[in-house]
Amino acid sequence: MRRLWFWLPLLFLACTPPGPSLSLFPGRALVGEEVEARLNGMTGLGARVFVGEVEAEVTFREREQVRFRVPAVPGGPKRVRVVVGNREADGQLGVLGRVDPNRVLLRLPLGQELRLPQAFTLLRRDDLAGCDFALVELGYDGLDLGRALEQLEALDTTYKADPESLWSLGGLSGGEAVKAYAAHRRGRTGQGVKVAVLDTGVDPVVPQLPGYDFVEDDAIPQDAFPGGHGTGVAGLVREVAPGAEIIPVRVCDEEGTCRASRVVRGVCWVLANHQGPTVLNLSLGGDTPVEALKLALQAALSQGIPVAAAAGNQGRQGSPAHYPAAFDLPGLVAVGALEAIPGASGWQPASYSTQGPYIDLSAPGTDLNCTLPGGGVGSCTGTSFATPLVAGAMALWLEADPSLSPPQVQTHLMSHAMPLPYPLPAVGAGMLDLSQAP
Numbered sequence: 017m018r019r020l021w022f023w024l025p026l027l028f029l030a031c032t033p034p035g036p037s038l039s040l041f042p043g044r045a046l047v048g049e050e051v052e053a054r055l056n057g058m059t060g061l062g063a064r065v066f067v068g069e070v071e072a073e074v075t076f077r078e079r080e081q082v083r084f085r086v087p088a089v090p091g092g093p094k095r096v097r098v099v100v101g102n103r104e105a106d107g108q109l110g111v112l113g114r115v116d117p118n119r120v121l122l123r124l125p126l127g128q129e130l131r132l133p134q135a136f137t138l139l140r141r142d143d144l145a146g147c148d149f150a151l152v153e154l155g156y157d158g159l160d161l162g163r164a165l166e167q168l169e170a171l172d173t174t175y176k177a178d179p180e181s182l183w184s185l186g187g188l189s190g191g192e193a194v195k196a197y198a199a200h201r202r203g204r205t206g207q208g209v210k211v212a213v214l215d216t217g218v219d220p221v222v223p224q225l226p227g228y229d230f231v232e233d234d235a236i237p238q239d240a241f242p243g244g245h246g247t248g249v250a251g252l253v254r255e256v257a258p259g260a261e262i263i264p265v266r267v268c269d270e271e272g273t274c275r276a277s278r279v280v281r282g283v284c285w286v287l288a289n290h291q292g293p294t295v296l297n298l299s300l301g302g303d304t305p306v307e308a309l310k311l312a313l314q315a316a317l318s319q320g321i322p323v324a325a326a327a328g329n330q331g332r333q334g335s336p337a338h339y340p341a342a343f344d345l346p347g348l349v350a351v352g353a354l355e356a357i358p359g360a361s362g363w364q365p366a367s368y369s370t371q372g373p374y375i376d377l378s379a380p381g382t383d384l385n386c387t388l389p390g391g392g393v394g395s396c397t398g399t400s401f402a403t404p405l406v407a408g409a410m411a412l413w414l415e416a417d418p419s420l421s422p423p424q425v426q427t428h429l430m431s432h433a434m435p436l437p438y439p440l441p442a443v444g445a446g447m448l449d450l451s452q453a454p
Contacts, residue, residue, distance in 0.1 A: 036105035038098055044110035044179070045086050045162030046117065047451070048201045050075060051109060053082045053096065058103050066097045067109060086111060088195050088451030090361075114192050115179040117161055117201070122152040122168055123176040131171055135159055153180070187385040187395045188356065190405045191255035194379060195451040199256075199412050204454055206257025206411035208418070209293045212286040213253065213404070214279060215239075215246030215300065216272065218264035219389035222250045227264035228285055230278040237266035244389035245272065248396045249299045249404045251387030256408025256450070259415070263290070268300060276306040283312040287319060293414040297407040298325040298340055299400035305339040313345055322414075322422035323348040324407040326399040328370030335371045342374045347422020349410075349429060350374050352443060353381025353402040354436075365442040369399055375444040377429055378436070379405040406448055416454035428453070 036058035045051050053065065060082040065072040068089045076083035082098055091113015097106045119139070124130065126143050130152060139153040156164050161179060168177040191197065199205075210225065217231075217239035218224055229237040239247045250262045267282040268274035279300065286296065296316055313323055327350045328338025341350035353369040356362075365371070366382050381402030388394045406429065413425050420428070432453050433446035 036103055038096070038105040038107045040096060040107050040109055042160075042162035042166045044112055044165055045160065046112045046115070046201065047086050047088050047195075047198050049086055049160040049162050050083055051086060051096075051162070053084065053098050053105075053107070055080050055082065055098065055105060058098075058100055058105055060098070061100070063098050063100045066099065067111070068094045088198050088449075091115075112161060112179050113181075114189060114197070115161070115181050118155055118157070119180040120154045120156055120161075120164055120168065121178040121180055122154055123149050123178070124152065124172070125174050126150055128174065133167060133171070135164070136168070187383045187393075188380055189255070190252050190380050190384045190401070191408075194256065194405055194409070194448045196256040196408070196412075198452075199450040199454065200258070202454075204412045204415055205259030206408065206415050207259035209257065209259075209295065209411040209414045210261045210263050210290060211253045211257070211295045211297055211407050211411055212263040212265055212290070213246055213250045213297045213299075214265045214267050214282045214286075215249050215297075216241035216244070216268040216270070217246045217266035218250045218262060219244055219247040219387075221389065221391050222247055222254065222262060222387060224250070224262040224264050227266070228282075229266040230281050230285075231266050231269045237264040239266075239389050240270035241268065241272055242270075243394060244387070245299070245400065247389050248386035248394065248401060249297060252384065252396075252401055252404040253297060253408045253411070256405050257411035257415075260295075260408065260411040263294075274300045276309055280306070280308050280312050283309070283316055287312075287316055287321070290321070293411075293418045294321045295407050295410045295414065296321055296323040297404055298323060299403045301326055301328055301338045301341055303330075303336045303338065305343070309340055310343050310345070313340060313343065313348060317345055317347040317422045320421060322410045322425045324403045324410060325350055326403045327352045327372070327375050329353075329368045329398050329400075330370045331366070331368045337372055337374070338370050342372065344374065347426055349376045349406055349426050350444070351376070351399060351403040351406045352378040353399040354378050354443070354447060355380070355382035363436060363447055365438055368397075369402075369442075371441045373441055375441055376426065377406060377433055377445055377448055378402065378443040379448040409448055409450055412450065413454050
């Protein structure tokens with residue numbers, strides 16, 4: 017009898033059906049791409065899907081499968097959970113983060129003939145004898161990246177496909193942090209919108225329209241500031257809005273002094289010469305308000321030109337009000353800076369970022385990868401560099417709807433911001449977030 021009781025639990029376990037399971041196709045996908053979860057042991061009717069801790073949009077449900085769109089989550093392996101009532105199946109999805117969406121790497125044996133589907137084009141092939149494989153760079157068109165990788169590997173068991181990951185020198189990609197890539201995949205690039213960068217000038221390495229230099233009173237607004245402040249700002253605008261056109265307006269000299277008289281003239285020059293949807297970026301300011309500049313900015317806003325202005329870098333000095341960001345003008349967005357929380361995922365107010373009741377919105381501003389004069393990548397820190405991320409986002413909203421007034425642009429930016437657990441004077445409405453709109 018004792019032996020029977022010993023074996024009964026084991027017999028019970030042997031008869032217990034396995035728990036629900038799922039398989040994902042494709043196994044890797046970009047944010048916004050559709051993935052199919054094939055279910056075993058549970059129904060997909062009424063299912064909810066979570067990627068990491070973020071709930072995904074479900075596009076299709078039936079008894080044996082669920083389809084969903086990859087939500088805005090960082091790249092890397094992510095747990096996927098399909099939940100129906102108290103039942104759950106999980107798997108793992110490779111979320112493709114900062115990658116080139118139009119290129120694929122293919123690894124195959126040395127000397128093997130290459131066969132490609134019609135959507136792919138050969139860009140380069142290297143037979144890497146030292147590694148004992150061939151590396152092929154491919155362009156492709158018309159497929160989701162995740163499905164393109166699957167399609168290549170299905171051609172031949174020896175084919176191994178990878179995305180063309182875009183790595184950096186260790187700094188942060190501001191555009192990636194605010195999820196500009198998600199907007200780009202929705203077709204938003206800032207096409208048809210101009211961003212006037214009133215700064216130290218912009219080096220020709222950044223594509224630009226004709227501008228003006230109010231320091232030397234000529235039509236060549238070169239960036240003579242060490243390290244290229246205005247060049248870095250313009251590059252960050254284009255990281256968020258690669259289709260926008262830069263208007264360089266030099267109002268700050270090689271020592272970084274931005275005389276109010278030059279800034280006023282710069283704003284008024286933009287108003288007299290702009291055509292079509294335009295944004296003003298003011299990564300500058302000081303502790304003393306100038307009424308003439310306030311009037312010039314009011315004129316810009318009345319002509320439909322929204323303004324992004326740096327909140328200031330005096331957080332460690334008691335956070336005195338920083339103008340023009342502190343002007344109370346609807347459609348002028350005062351931008352604070354964020355930094356990554358050390359050793360954790362998430363964002364916090366940068367210690368240098370000025371705080372005050374006028375802060376509208378925040379964006380990453382610490383250790384950002386930015387363009388240097390002559391080319392190359394440097395590291396930029398300050399509210400000056402959080403601001404162009406917002407100016408680029410303004411360009412995306414104006415591309416989506418050129419009829420938006422500056423206050424409406426501001427409302428859209430703030431209502432779609434990612435909330436942060438800090439006081440309003442520290443972060444405003446939260447962190448700039450382009451994952452869902454425009």
